[in-house]
Amino acid sequence: MWTLTRILCRLRWRYMWSTSWKRRIGVIAMFAMSIMFAIWLSILMYFGLRAASPESESALFRRECLVAGAFIIYVGWIYFGSFNDLYDPQKLATYPIPPRRLFTCACASSILGAAPIFIIAMVAGTTAAMEGGIIIKIVRGLFIVALAMHLIMLGRLVRLVFLQILTSRRWREFSGLLGMLMSGVIWVAMASGSRLQSSETSQEIIRWIHGIAADGDLSIWTCWIPATWWAWAFNMEGALAPVGAFLFVLSSILIARAGGWSEEKIAFSEPVFAYAPKKTAPGAPRRRFLRGWPSGFLKFFGGDIAAVVKKEFCVLARDPLVRMRFMSTFFMIIVMGVIPILSPRRSMSAGSFPLGGILVFAQIAFLFNLFGTDGLSIRALFISPMDRGRMLVAKSLAYVFLFIPFNLSVILVIGLFSKRADLAEEMGYHICYFLITLSAGHIFSIYFPTRLVQVGKRVQRDSDVHPIYRALTGIFALLTTGIAAAPVILGRYVVSPFFDTKGEIIIFIISTGYALLLYSVSLKIAGLLLARREDKLLAFFSQNN
Amino acid sequence: MDSAIFVRNLTKRFKDKVAVDNVTFQVGYGEFFGFLGPNGAGKTTTIKILCGLMKADSGEAHVAGLNVLDDPLAVKAKIGVLPDVIDTFDRLTGNELAVMSGLLYGLKEDEAARRAGVLFELMDLKREDREKLVIDYSLGMRKKVGLACALIHGPKVLFLDEPFNGIDPVATAAVQRVLQNLVARGVTIFFTSHVLEVVEKLCTRVGIIQNGGLLACGTIAEVAQSAGMAPGSTLSDVFNKIFGAQAGEGRDLDWVAGLPPAIEKETAIPPVAVPRADDGAGAGIAAERPEV
Known part of the structure; x- marks a missing residue:
């Protein structure tokens, strides 16, 4: 296990740093941006948790704030990047490496990258803001490390699933469409943002969120998401804490299992991007691009130009x-x-x-x-x-x-x-x-x-x-x-x-x-x-x- | 099991297409076995199944006494694989890649480095080339590094998919030398190639596959006999007999013409005089240019 992690770390370092100056510029810029973002995250967590401290609000309100915060970190981490460079498992397929070990070691090799910066930022912001003795602070720090590990594993699993999906033409198009829809929703929401700001609606939304948090509805609605289980455990209050910890650990184990399975699946999968023409009946007329007047128009420019234009259309x-x-x-x-x-x-x-x-x-x-x-x-x-x-x-x-x-x-x-x-x-x-x-x-x-x-x-x-x-x-x-x-x-x-x-x-x-x-x-x-x-x-x- | 490779009723389908159709054969220890067939016959699929890189739909496959379908990891530890397309970590140097392979097979770093050095010397890969990134390698160099990675842990069975595809004669000779040396040491080699002269020179037995089904298996003489040819026939003749080399006969590229049709004999380029190694004057004609 240790040897494989060491090899993958070395590989990761080699790819990250020792390939070309263009990549190095990108890596330095990425680290600089990560550090800035992490500092911002740390400050945000500090003030967020201070605002939800028991002196100012009820215990329920604080728990629900934690659930909301964990949810945002969880979804954000997965959607905006897993901080885990993916090596195609097929490149390691000929070696006698058990897939589950490969998954674990690949995740562990993420220690070389931006993930530790975010973990440090979150631990710093949280432990500074939360009340409790040194032991409580250490335990909460470990909880954050566990959440980060869980997210690294989930991030890799998502990538593996996508890699699997992307080797299939149909799934690839579907996932593209799904991605577009998600981006579209974000876009429309941003476009609508100015309207919300200028109206009473935004105030109503804030009051509505406050009501949900005060009533504990957020925990009920998101009780199926590991982020919520983690927040319950992290809160360390009441019967929900051990239940949350148990469910969170269980979900992490399941992710590790699914990760191993995905590594194996992807190592076996075949590249199937190649164009497969639709089956046509014998004698059916050949499908032609740019018929009619565009074709006539193109002839005006010459046969070579027409050929390239038609080629472009075929590719598209x-x-x-x-x-x-x-x-x-x-x-x-x-x-x-x-x-x-x-x-x-x-x-x-x-x-x-x-x-x-x-x-x-x-x-x-x-x-x-x-x-x-x-x-x-x-x-x-x-x-x-x-x-x-x-x-x-x-x-x-x-x-x-x-x-x-x-x-x-x-x-x-x-x-x-x-x-x-x-x-x-x-x-x-x-x-x-x-x-x-x-x-x-x-x-x-x-x-x-x-x-x-x-x-x-x-x-x-x-x-x-x-x-x-x-x-x-x-x-x-x-x-x-x-x-x-x-x-x-x-x-x-x-x-x-x-x-x-x-x-x-x-x-x-x-x-x-x-x-x-x-x-x-x-x-x-x-x-x-x-x-x-x-x-x-x-x-x-x-x-x- | 006495065979290095034992395959029985192996079948693999890709939707409607049967890539490997009920194939049965065996290869003994220390044998140099050539697996031949036209493009798309099912050679690579068979190799992938035998290397534990693809799952078969049905049948049995044992390599080095281990069941590939049940325990592919154990098989991978005992074999070496050189795929047709070497898709590897090409941002490593050749030396780093070979050492990394050794580590992945469980060798100590010093031992992996020592073996990598020996392998590269054997394959005539220059010292400065070993420190170049694999992405900058020629196809021949990639094949050599791929072979070094496949051999670094001392495999019992070696699977080579088109090892001579696209490499120059010098590299071919170096790789052939290494392979013959391995067979002499008792390693079983299972390889596919379209270079029939090399197959004929190296292989003790061959198997011929078409449309996923095994057409013939045995020594070249046995295969020739089963194809209804005289015992002295070359593998190329046998191959052409089985698969038919008459495609396109009677057709002519009437639009292609290298020279004007009425060219005078005198205007044709005269033979080139090339100095011979044994006469300093350069009076000898090494090769006559054919008349047009």
């Missing part, structure tokens, strides 16, 4: 991961479309809600990642003698075909619904924003490529590039695009109001010209860059897929 329609991202993009658009309706200041939503810009933002993952959507097929693309500029035009056209009709329809429908006065202007400027983002995307796709998982490969978290480094480059890309779009935004919102309709049309024409110029310049630059960086792009996608 057939690769489950791309399809999921594509669906999530549209879901995001729909959710964003709701904001103007939910917004308390309807006049703002009707007049100047920047829907066109936000729609482009929702699709930016595709526009900034022209070569990453289908991973290794870039090799086939680069082997071809096709002019690189035309290749980029083809990629642009694919996204124009895909997004512009939909986006314009969304703007039109929401604009009509919210009686927007500048509907035509919004639609026109949306195309400008789209072109500018595409231009920026040409450069960023070459310099900051990101990848999706290649078809036939399992999801892994061992990339050289840390997610935080990727986030930093993403922020840089967004800022630069914002600077590129600034003249158009300024022209529309700052200069246009000083002119009449004719002047506004001229400003729009200038903006469109600027966007087209930017696009053609970016094509030229990207063509030159590609000639220099093609080998680097190929190496990146080969290594990371």
Whole structure:
């Protein structure tokens, strides 16, 4: 057991620190953020528990506050990350390691990471705030360590289950959809937040929560969640404390068992991402993409461009991961479309809600990642003698075909619904924003490529590039695009109001010209860059897929 | 059980597809057994089941005297596996990976490091290459490191899935040398390959599988006989006879033409003179270029 934990710790250290400077930057940033967040958590726990101390409220109220706090930590820990890097158990499948031991040791190896920072923060905040002698404080500190261990195990179990699910196309899409729905609910709740603040509702909600806590309803409603059992035990009062401790330990044992089982299942599972065409009757006509006028339109650009556009559509329609991202993009658009309706200041939503810009933002993952959507097929693309500029035009056209009709329809429908006065202007400027983002995307796709998982490969978290480094480059890309779009935004919102309709049309024409110029310049630059960086792009996608 | 590998009525299905269909065979200790078949025949699935990496639907499978289906962990401790696609911890160096493998098999670190050094020397993996990350390795180097990981604990049975796939002749020769050495020491080797010349050279017996079912099993002469061929036939001839190499016959790539059709004989590139090792003047013609 100890040897395996030591090996996994060494492996974890190697992956976390000794791979590349990009990953190191990400690791340092993650630790810095973790420490800041942990300090905040510690202070929050201190003041939260002081506020719920027996001097100010009843014992029942304090217990219910503990239940609520434990619930938030429990759900937050699982939803926002388990602090446990997942190594694909299949890589260890050939070794004689019992799956349950692998699960336990993998969880124990999480000691190298952000988890201890949070444990220390929680222990510090809690023990400082809670009354009682030194023994009580030590016992409560141990309870927090136990909760963290329980959460590390549960986090890994969730990841393993997801890894198992994600090796199945159908489950993968379902889990993607589920994730989107959860994000959507959070999004809509955030959008509704401003309404709540401005009304009596928020005060009513606070009074309602207070009533629940004072009546002990929270314990009744959440009595099936281990977080509640832990809170009862931690409270160390009454008959509920031993019951809570027993149930919490039992649930931890069950999680450890299920973890071992999952390790075994995932080690045996097969990668099944590969596209399986639908069975069609013999002699049935072949399904073709882009029939009718789009196909005729594409012929105008030439056979090579038409071929790449059709290839993009095939990838988008057939690769489950791309399809999921594509669906999530549209879901995001729909959710964003709701904001103007939910917004308390309807006049703002009707007049100047920047829907066109936000729609482009929702699709930016595709526009900034022209070569990453289908991973290794870039090799086939680069082997071809096709002019690189035309290749980029083809990629642009694919996204124009895909997004512009939909986006314009969304703007039109929401604009009509919210009686927007500048509907035509919004639609026109949306195309400008789209072109500018595409231009920026040409450069960023070459310099900051990101990848999706290649078809036939399992999801892994061992990339050289840390997610935080990727986030930093993403922020840089967004800022630069914002600077590129600034003249158009300024022209529309700052200069246009000083002119009449004719002047506004001229400003729009200038903006469109600027966007087209930017696009053609970016094509030229990207063509030159590609000639220099093609080998680097190929190496990146080969290594990371 | 006297066999290193004993398989009886082994069956594995993936939904409608039968990957391994009622397969029965056995491999003795110290044998070099080649498991052959076209792509998708069921070779890798069989190997995975025998290595405890996949569960069979029915049948029996014993490796090194242990039941794989009942106790895969015990089997894993006694075998070495070199998968077709080496999906491993590629952010470790070759040396670190081999030592880690040794530790996972229960060796002491010093002993694992010693064995890793010997294995790498045997496989001609240069000292500086051992300290490179596996992700930067060529396919041949990955195979060598994979083989080192599979051998570090001294397995009784070795399973190799396409060990010569995509590696150069020098690496092939080095790996062959190691494998022959192992067989001489009594290790059983079960391997799949599409390089029939190598199979013919190395294997004492072969099994041929198609659509999940075992078509023939025995020495090359026995397999040739069962395919209705003369005793001296090569394995390649037997393979082509069984699976038919006539696909696409009579079709022509009429749009492909390397040279203009009416090229004059004189304009063809003349033979290249290459100096021979034994004459300093370079007057000899090493190879004649075929006439167009």
